[in-house]
Amino acid sequence: MLSLRELQLNFFHSIASIPGGGNANFSPGLVQVVEGRDKLGPEERLNIYAQMYYARLIEVLREDFSRVAAVLGCERFDRLVRAYLAHHPSTHPSLRYLGRHFAAFLAAWPEAASLPFLSDLARLEWARLEVFDAPDVEPLRVEHLHGFSPDEWPSLKFQLIPAFHALQSAWPVHEIWAAATDETSADRSCERREKTAVRIWREGFAVYHSKMDATEQAALTAVQAGEPFAGICATLASLVPTEEAAPMMGSLLLRWLEDGILVNHKA
């Protein structure tokens, strides 16, 4: 007779090891201890659990990666998830983390070789999820800066809110995201190589993302590196003519404050 441990290991293996469906892989030792009754034999009963296992997890990832699913279409997405689960069965009690390896897996999935942008699309979707439930903080607003004297500004330091993420891609991934609403209407014109940086953030409860130009990307990188305001300005001055650096910095700072992505200034 199977011990409880053996029964559970056999059971999990049986329901999670049939990526293509069917019930050929049910462990004989397990089938022997499952009771058949009426119209359902042991295999049919085990198969209910196997079908549920895949249906539930496919549904979760279809929701988390709805744009990737739209590009791939239903059948290919199902195949992708079954292959993914075979390599990355869930190891966390919460389904929230089921897709944490999805983008990396997708990058190496042979069926997506003709869609090289797809992994970055998955990274964007995952970043939006990460930002959605990142810790809450009170963002810095314009009025908070009014109290600083001109002498204090050069040494002011900013931090980014926890609900912020920056992403680099070889593709205009924000355009691909916008176009990938369903398989048939996807705009293929955006599937071109174009080095792109995107920032993803949450303001209140809403998640946003937008493309960054080279100056914003450099300035935000300086913020992330802990540079003081003077250092961020110097970064900009190295990229644009001197007379443009100051107004550009002012404009960027205003935009960041309006978007609520800065927090905790300290001298």
Add this chain to the structure above:
Amino acid sequence: MAFSVPYLGHGVGLRTKHFPHLWEGTARADWFEAISENFMIRGGRPLAALEKARETAPLVLHGVSLSLGSTDPLNIPYLEDLQALIRRCEPAWVSDHLCWGSVGGHYAHDLLPLPYTEEALVHVVERVQAIQDRLGRQILIENVSSYLTFSPSTMSEWEFLTEIAERADCGILLDVNNIYVSAANHGFAAEQYIAGVPADRVGQIHLAGHADMGTYLFDTHDGPVITSVWELYRLAVRHCGRVSTLIEWDDKIPEFDLLCAEAERAREIEMTELGQSYAKSA
């Protein structure tokens, strides 16, 4: 050894679709049940909604990943997260399922059945006791819908459930729909199940909809409670007395008013059977 939780009336599950009602002040329910794992997060809208719900009405936590019957070691980080959530929202009680859902470090995210053997009984009792010790409170364990049984079982499901509750000194969350579904799938009498459960251990009742798949019943939580389950609820009320009751509706979720109408129907049955109700609607 005794078990007691407050009577909260007839509540509804806290679901994303209904979050706007919390901010609009129109989420009128006796109490809310929140799925623990959905709120084991760091911030954002779900936690804000949980806070709003707690301001609106009493709250309980209902988990799906405690994996009570698993032969893996207890997941301590999970229990720490659960404890942190308990501190945050101060639920009236905490519940999870009498099943297993993980083994070998892998989660099925399903409520998988246990064999009803002495080995499983001893194992689950130890786990429930260890969890209660760590959380510093009694928990409620819920009977699940199942689609298979194991031949080595030496007792009925209700005997297994009762023995665990008595030995571990925990409460029971009696899911009347799950009893109906499993009774049909395994050929036992649902009425016998209810009569066999210790009334003084039942702290909560679940009601939900299910689907008839032709050769078996499937626990879908995607529709209204069917008439036969309402009748079984009537029986459960007669057996257990006043017990906080909750409508579970997790898929094809209806408008909030329709969900509340199901809770009202449960209240009417309780009033009919017991003659009065002490539930207080907001």
